[in-house]
Amino acid sequence: MLTHQRLTPAQIESRLDRILLKVQKPGRYVGGELNSITKDWDKVATKVAFVFPDIYDIGVSNVGLKILYDQVNQREDALAERAYAPWLDMEALMREHEIPLYTLESKRPLADFDIIGVSLPYETLYTNTLNILDLAGIPVRSDERDETHPIIVAGGHSTMNPEPMHAFIDAFVVGEGEEVIHDIINTVQSFKRLKVEGSKPVNLPTFKRETLLKELAKIQGVYVPRFYEAYYLEDGTLSHIEPTVPDVPKIVTKRIVPVLPPPPTKFIVPNIDIVHNRVSVEIMRGCTRGCRFCHAGMITRPVRERTVEEVLQAAEEAIRNTGFEELALLSLSSSDYTHVLELVTRVGEKFGGTHLKIGLPSLRIESVSIDLMEKLKDSRSGGFTLAPEAATERMRRIINKFIPDEDIINTTREIYRRGWTTIKLYFMIGHPSETLEDVQAIADLCNRVLAEGRKVIGMKAKLNVGVSTFVPKSQTPFQWVSCDTPEQIRAKQSLLRRELMRDRSIKLSLTKAEDSFLEAWLSRGDRRMADVVYSAWKNGSKFDAWQEGQKYEAWMQAFEEHWLDPLFYTHRQRRTDEVFPWEHITAAVRKNFLFQDFRASLEGEIRVDCRLNCFACGILPTFANMRRENPGDVWKCPDVKSPLSTNTAAMSSLKLPVVGD
């Protein structure tokens, strides 16, 4: 750990001046972007540093942090600044010159802040998170921090199973952050104020970190792992997890906002090229399709849409505020947005001829999608991307994403016909019970799509095929299943290479088997995995999503050091009555529902879009009062008719359900 004295912003800047020209893309480390906010440090009570634990180029465009940055900076009594993971070259120089990790706005060390909010959307950022704390001179383990250290809070999709990070994070936010961030700030503020008032007379007691964390644990949607204990059975699975103190919830239910608040429009405009140079407007949150492999689709329920007016207004404002050359209308499934046709028509009218590119990702495979893209004619960006995910009827039934071959062929043929020369198709291998025949079908389908395309536009037709490896995630119907073994994955990948790389018009991209395993150990890992994460980082693993950083060997060594078997986490079919490490965390989709859906998958039974038929996933009973207060089109769930309940009976139904036959 860097143990330096607290540097002032001026000292940090002067040290930076000497090293910045020695690193790639120094613009990552200097801030000064349009729409970034630097407040007067001494006039603000609570300081929050938001960290995206990957490089600037990826972190800046993260919409979640953008929302939170806005929320906090709107308060007069708080400020929010940003930090990202320095790339390897910069990190080495920072350590050499003893520069602690600092925020881009004020150039203050992270250790000067009251709260550090880390975004953890995926598992490959775990080692980076440890590295960032270390670079900031903050003890990596939660129990080694004292009252002088910031409170480390983490949120994002991967916190649906927070256990592998339980030793490093003080408090996890489960679910949506827009409201809970204010609750957290208010709580911290009430303690820190005590500290300021009491700090003059030397002997007056200041706040206790433990007490503050206990208060945070009372906020709905906040999980403070130090107040829970996990008990194991002899076979290494869990017996149970329970609170060690009174007053903290037995089960932490995710936080949601009843209605999506107005989207942020003052996006930070980087002064260097980054991955997504664009304005993003979230048009809808959640998804009703119920694809069984999809983590996001299970944990972001219920579906809430923004109005066309609101989206248009936000888009216009954001373009005016940023000057970005691209507008992305984001959701998990754009085609399912109720007013998608109207939205696209009006976006086309408003921005046509302005050299603005418009992105509408996640379209369904149907001809209507092409009509939508046609409306954006001149402003559409890039190729046409579709995600069939699987290529046999059996697999499609198992994963609950049923698109017949004929629909895929007809749609892609039509896309080629209407002027796109490149189509990108996404598939996954490693779905439960998948065989080589199912994988062969992916290759056959791709070849057919291209052959049909050639009939229409000849040899100009190109096809990009992306095939990733399925990783079972917590809180989904596939949380019980085993991953494919490395041998199975390699066999499937080499089949695809053999079948698809013969044709020069097909570009195939595959994910490395090792990358999937890293994700797989962690996505369903228990508390013991925290030691493995720690040792892997100590052994030199960081930037696990990057070839340059990840060290597979470091991970294997870490497993050995702690007598744990990686296969226990990946290649094991879970017992139907198994207690999962994330059992005390819920996305409000009940385990019973997930299990029924898993059973349905084994039977090859399709469940339709839940806008058409509610399958009682658990969202409505959990948030019944919220739904009652916000009836109608705001949610895509049925209305709640029952009278207002004043007790918490709804919540008690979430207590560890017993599943099985």
Added chain:
Amino acid sequence: MTEVVYEGQKATNPQDASQSRYYGFSMRIRITFIKQGALRYTGHLDLHKLWERAARRAELPLAYSQGFHPQPKMNLAAALPLGFSSRCEVLDMRLEHDIPIDDLPTRLNQTLPPGIQVMDVEQVDERAPALQTQVLSSEYDVELTEAVDEAELQQKIDSVIKSKAIPRERRGKMYDLRPLIEELRLRPDGKLFMRLAAREGATGRPEEVLDVLGIAFEGTRIERTRLIFQL
């Protein structure tokens, strides 16, 4: 980035020919701006993007090229090396139609990041040659952030001035730095002043001069103070 090559090589600019096509119906404006602070670390290509966005924010009718990947029509006079600040960057921008330009500095400054500040906007003849072909030389102030022996430095400067040729190698190519140095002196305020050739294909780089003088690049702060154009 501009390459340093032997002086005297004929400047050819492939854009010249295409630019002669834009006549009659577009307005060309010339923006002089300061680039400093965090923006010192924004390179030449990224700066183009920055101006394209600034134009969109200020609702200027920026002209674009035709074709499948339309590019905004703008030119920067001379690439500024990464890490340098400047008081005198110059950019030409073509607009689809005429607009009043009196309030443009204010309009643009309202939407620019803190490290960029517009000093002046003027309309120029749209048929004038491309901006980057008109630059002759560039002046720099070099602040020395580490203590140096001034007498010794002065001696080195004198010997540079007196020498007939300073053969240097850069990116595997040999060239003569001497003819690219038009002026070099230590100013009374302790800053080093240099005027270097900045013609297309014959551009002197301040860090090369510093190297000859035995001054470590990281111990300096360099600012471009003036661009000298062909009249």
